[in-house]
Amino acid sequence: MSNFLSLSHRPATLAGRQRYGMISRFPQANSMDEAIYIQAMKNWILLSWVVILFVAQACHTEADIYSPSNTFYQQQEDSVLVALFNQTIQTDVLWRFRRPPLPVGLSHDSVSQAYAASLHKPITLDIIEEFGFPLRLGVLCFDCPDEEQKRNARKEAFKIMQEHHLDSAFFPLLMQMWDKKDSLNTVRKGPCKAMQYYAKRPIRLVPLPLLDSKGKYDFIRFSRVGFNKFFDKGVFQMTYSDLGGGRVSLYCVEKRHHKWTITARQSVDNWYY
Numbered sequence: 001m002s003n004f005l006s007l008s009h010r011p012a013t014l015a016g017r018q019r020y021g022m023i024s025r026f027p028q029a030n031s032m033d034e035a036i037y038i039q040a041m042k043n044w045i046l047l048s049w050v051v052i053l054f055v056a057q058a059c060h061t062e063a064d065i066y067s068p069s070n071t072f073y074q075q076q077e078d079s080v081l082v083a084l085f086n087q088t089i090q091t092d093v094l095w096r097f098r099r100p101p102l103p104v105g106l107s108h109d110s111v112s113q114a115y116a117a118s119l120h121k122p123i124t125l126d127i128i129e130e131f132g133f134p135l136r137l138g139v140l141c142f143d144c145p146d147e148e149q150k151r152n153a154r155k156e157a158f159k160i161m162q163e164h165h166l167d168s169a170f171f172p173l174l175m176q177m178w179d180k181k182d183s184l185n186t187v188r189k190g191p192c193k194a195m196q197y198y199a200k201r202p203i204r205l206v207p208l209p210l211l212d213s214k215g216k217y218d219f220i221r222f223s224r225v226g227f228n229k230f231f232d233k234g235v236f237q238m239t240y241s242d243l244g245g246g247r248v249s250l251y252c253v254e255k256r257h258h259k260w261t262i263t264a265r266q267s268v269d270n271w272y273y
Contacts (some may be wrong), residue, residue: 068133068186068224077131077225078191078258080234080253083260085222086200088238091265092249093125093220094203096242122201126208128221133267135223135248137177146179153178157269160250164264170252173235175225190222218242231249231255237268245272 065072137153144152157174160166192207199205213219223237232255239248248269253260 026213033110074188076227076231078227081192081222082198084253084262087262088251089203091137092238092240092247105130122204124204124206126219127217128185128213129189129192129207130210130212131222131224133224134177137174150178153260160266162235166252167265169228169233173228173233176226
């Protein structure tokens, strides 16, 4: 019986020769049974290498999708923000633009017509094009030690979980937001064009580069989205600011029946000028 991979069939590539060298170190068979056994062992070693390489590649690919710079991750972010931005604006922004009710007795004159026209006047909002990671959860103490900040974030996370009766899967997502390093993580341009297109009246969105926002008070900005491993639960924040002040709201979202819905909303910061 001829040896496996005889001299005339040795591979030409370096990797092939290395594999051949490993296989060729097997002892020569002295009987038919030993030859069958040795041949089987060689085949199993080759198969094991293939399986190991496949698993390593699969693990590498799976790990990549959880990287914020991964295309799949960013697609999931876009799907969340485009689906829910109108709802968040209705909740956190439009209350500042509520107009008083129509005065009694002015239903047919020019004043009432002008008032009715004002109801349909667009509300223009600048939206920062660059989306960053959420602000840290808990007390925003920039000089606090890490352990103290982590304790504050844990208390805040428990409070949010209890108040909104959230699924336990949200707790690790909330706890990811305590680390100072996360607030300095990668920033990317968000789906502002799509949000501009799908904005519902009376809102009109105008994309604004982050560098051009210095000195401006009127704007909204969305954070990036943190996901669980199945990409069916997530958290993000929306910041709204105007001349009177601003607020930061945290949103917990969940995919139900292939549709993103807001599970909970929590105000995490407010300020006034």
